[in-house]
Amino acid sequence: QQQVKQSPQxxxxxxxxxxxINCAYENTAFDYFPWYQQFPGKGxxxxxxxxxxxxxxxxxxxxxxxxxxxxxxxxHIMDSQPGxxxxxxxxxxTGTASKLTFGTxxxxxxxx
Amino acid sequence: DTEVTQTPKxxxxxxxxxxxxxxxxxxxxxxxxxxxxxAKKPPELMFVYSYEKLSINESVPSRFSPECPNSSLLNxxxxxxxxxxxxxxLCASSRKAMTSGGTNTGELxxxxxxxxxxx
Numbered sequence: 734q735q736q737v738k739q740s741p742q743x744x745x746x747x748x749x750x751x752x753x754i755n756c757a758y759e760n761t762a763f764d765y766f767p768w769y770q771q772f773p774g775k776g777x778x779x780x781x782x783x784x785x786x787x788x789x790x791x792x793x794x795x796x797x798x799x800x801x802x803x804x805x806x807x808x809h810i811m812d813s814q815p816g817x818x819x820x821x822x823x824x825x826x827t828g829t830a831s832k833l834t835f836g837t838x839x840x841x842x843x844x845x
Numbered sequence: 846d847t848e849v850t851q852t853p854k855x856x857x858x859x860x861x862x863x864x865x866x867x868x869x870x871x872x873x874x875x876x877x878x879x880x881x882x883x884a885k886k887p888p889e890l891m892f893v894y895s896y897e898k899l900s901i902n903e904s905v906p907s908r909f910s911p912e913c914p915n916s917s918l919l920n921x922x923x924x925x926x927x928x929x930x931x932x933x934x935l936c937a938s939s940r941k942a943m944t945s946g947g948t949n950t951g952e953l954x955x956x957x958x959x960x961x962x963x964x
Binding site for chain 2: 822
């Protein structure tokens with residue numbers, strides 16, 4: 734029940750294309766869903782986060798879509814750039830928990 | 846630049862050595878965390894300190910010993926490690942670990958990590 738399933742494991746997108754990463758969860762008590770971006774040799778950095786009372790959140794080229802009934806959420810990267818090449822982790826937690834449950838990660842490569 | 850500072854960035858140690866990893870934040874956060882990350886895997890929670898008290902220990906072997914001297918500092922003492930302990934050790938902080946009414950934003954700030962190699 735604590736798992737967050739993430740797909741795909743890896744993704745290759747051409748520059749200017751749309752990158753889409755999907756996550757699904759089982760625990761209906763989760764109420765905070767962040768996405769982290771991690772470059773090689775660096776720690777994860779919060780990219781964007783959403784709460785289940787909204788269906789979409791956009792920050793620049795990054796958008797989270799949230800489907801509460803399906804227990805799924807996704808990250809869309811518009812106009813993908815080579816600098817977006819990194820590993821992306823979705824995560825989830827409950828409001829009273831100290832523990833983030835991470836997805837397995839998606840390695841994104843944006844080609845020229 | 847991250848506001849969570851970890852030292853050293855790289856550490857190589859033998860199985861009989863004693864070493865420490867250090868973490869510092871000056872954001873006024875009252876929760877601090879140690880995570881372990883193996884290659885191509887997500888971070889795994891090891892310990893959580895809330896208001897300088899250990900609140901979560903994820904069944905971590907005793908060869909890892911955390912210490913929180915004050916609200917800005919977090920140490921991880923290492924002793925008699927095994928080669929399989931080689932990993933990236935990440936420190937993180939958040940405004941607070943547990944809610945006491947209201948909403949916990951849950952935002953974790955990670956450091957850049959300490960890359961540990963055990964020979």
